[in-house]
Amino acid sequence: MTDTLARSPTERLDDLFHATLARGTRSLSLIAPGLALADWATHLALSPGRCAELGTLAQQQARAWADYALQSAAATLQLPGSETASPPEAPLADRRFAAPDWQRWPFNVMQQAFVLQEAWWAQATGPVWGVEKHHTDLMSFWTRQWLDVGSPANLPWTNPLVLRRAAEQGGQNFLRGLQDWLDDAQRLQSGAPPAGTEAFAAGRNLAMTPGQVVWRNELMELIQYTPQTEQVHAEPLLIVPAWIMKYYILDLAPGSSLIEYLVRQGHTVFAISWKNPGAEQRELGMEDYLQLGIAEALRVINAVVPRQPVHAVGYCLGGTLLALAATAMARDGDARLASLTLFAAQTDFSEPGELSLFIDESQLGMLEAQMKETGYLRAEQMAGAFQMLRSYDLLWSRLVQDYLLGDRTRLNALMAWNADSTRMPARMHSDYLRQLFLRNDLAEGRYEVGGHAVALSSLHLPLYLVGTETDHVAPWRSVYKLHHLCPAEIRFALTSGGHNAGVVNPPGDGHRHYRAATAAPGQPYVAPNDWLAATPAQEGSWWPDWAAWLQARSGPLVKPPRLGAKTAPPLGDAPGLYVMER
Known part of the structure; x- marks a missing residue:
């Protein structure tokens, strides 16, 4: 990112105008959806056959809705000839309207009008001759957002669950909802955390696994966890979390902490806790995260546990960063890594x-x-994008429950962690989005570390990959792509759940399942859908499968190492200082 002082007056004027525009739109581009609309509308107008097809579909749906509405009204009003008639079958089913209240007239007619309209627009904004795929996806996405605003489920006078609650409670649900809305609006305005987060805190009932901070620099703290077994495996583990999140999602709470689980399995565990950056860290880039983060952590671990290779574990963006570090180390002949584990981490974008x-x-x-103005990207902007991607689950259903039904959502440990947001330095985030997301430089062998390109094909150490079935951040088929990018032995586990809940998946937590299979070096490539069809599901958590994989590769049992080293003495108790930064 160019230094502001080196830019011309006209460039600085543009910077100021664009920053003002970004503030007004919450950093969402208005041009991108406009271009998508123009591309879609123009090409659709030049496709008379498609237009005729959509017109016919609209007529069919209108006729189906009218028939359904008349039959529903007749059955409800008990008109002659309707007494023995069975309730009409809805033209389309939708999980959002599965409650029995939605099957009564007139709410059944309202919800079917919405569902049919949504289905028509899904067809209309599907692939159209000549329209770029990105524009097709944008049209489909933004159309869904606009339609959801008018969903009968989101309006108090058309939602039968809300109306029944209001009748039962004399409208008290609306009063509670208004109070909660005012409280949330005040918290949002002041930057305070969401209601309920005060019941959770790192070091009090989150991030509780005992340990010591054994290194601290301007970008990260390195935590070494206290051994909980008389002997440990000789080869230690390093956990690299994403800098978009606080590290303690992997040390969430006793009983649901992956770090606690690993320590109790006899592993010496180290974890990076990233600093929550401010404007002064605006120039930190991906190279800084590699050198001040992973390289520094490995140096310290080699001092604490000498002459032992390290099993490296990366989550989300931390996994992508770890893949960059591992490929650079392989390129340079650095053999300090024993294996690589990636949780919901993409290497091909x-x-x-x-x-x-x-x-x-x-x-x-x-x-x-x-970011030029602030020096960082705020976590709320990223959270807003994730909410729109899953608007029903993360936005509308929460608004209905909290503000219309008057039932304040009770936070659990995972939700409290999610509200403990972080920022991202401007240079790093720009580098990450442009080089990886936009240009896919890592997968295509163009990404440079230390001034020289790295290639995933240089990875030969054992790999364990975890994908989650409903991941909207790192789709599992995208995570799976590493199979055809590197020749190493890869064990791939696909687990139920999403980007976070699929990883925080302790044994004993019911209603979970996973699939796992190993691809040997040189084995013919198996496409993800074929892999899914050939790999049977198993009940339970994937953690024990990974633990067994690690234990087979982690060396003999030895006396636990001390906490810290002469060159890296303990600096304080875990979870450290950086995790407390707001």
Whole structure:
């Protein structure tokens, strides 16, 4: 990112204007959806056959809705000839309207009008001759957002669950909802955390696994965890979390902490806790995270546990960063890594999932304009994008429950962690989005570390990959792509759940399942859908499968190492200082 002082007056004027525009749109580009609309509308107008097809579909749906509405009214009003008639079958079913209240007239007619309209628009904004795929995806996405605003489930006078609650409670639900809305609005305005987070705190009931901070620099703290077994495996583990999140999602709470689980399995565990950056860290880039983060951590671990290779574990963006570090180490003949484990981490960004809706030149320009002004990207902006991707689950259903039904959502440990947000330095985030998401430099052998390109094909150490079935951040088929990018032995586990809940998956937590299979070096490539069909599901958590894989590769049992080293003495108790930064 160019230094502001080196830019011309006209460039600085543009920077100021773009930053002001970004503030007004919450860093969302207005040009990108406009271009998508123009591309879609123009090409649709030049496709008379498609227009006729959509017109016919509209007539069919209107006729189906009218028949359904008349039959529903007749059955409800008990008109002659309707007494023995069975309730009419809805033209389309939708999980959002599965409650029995939605099957009563007139609410059944309302919800079917909405569902049919949504289905028509899904067809209309599907692939159209001549329209770029990115524009097709944008049209489909933004159309869904606009339609959801008018969903009968989101309006108090058309939602039968809300109306019944209001009748039962004399409207008290609306009063509670208004109070909660005012409280949330005040918290949002002041930057205070969401209601309920005060019941959780790192070091009090989150991030509780005992340990010591054994290294601290301007970018990270390195935590070494206290051994909980008389003997430990000789080879230690390093956990690299994403800098978009606080590290303690992997040390969430006793009983649901992956770090606690690993320590109790006899592993010496180290974890990076990233600093929450401010404007002064605006120039930190990916290279800084590699050198001040992973390289420094490995140096310290080699001092604490000498002459032992390290099993490296990366989560989300931390996994992508770790893959960069591992390829650079392989390129340079550095053999300090024993294995590589990646949780929901992408290395090929050619199909990054629905997040690609927010990744194009226009959108990145808006983000960079905002970051030039502040020096970082705020976590609320990223959270807003994730909410729109799953608007029903993360936005509308929460608004209905909290403000219309008057039932304040009770936070659990995972939700409290999610609210403990972090920022990202401007240069790093721009580098990450442009080089990886937009240009896919890592998968295509163009990404440079230390001034020289790295290639995933240089990885030969054992790999364990974890994908999650409903991941909107790192879709599992995208994570799986590493199979055809590197020749190493890869064990791939696909687990139920999403990006966070699929990883925080302790044994004994019911209603979970996973699939796992190993691809040997040189084995013919198996496409992800074929892999899914051939790999049976197993009940339970994937953690024991990974633990067994690690234990087979972690060396003999030895006396636990001390906490810290002469060159890296303990600096204080875990979870450290950086995790407390707001």
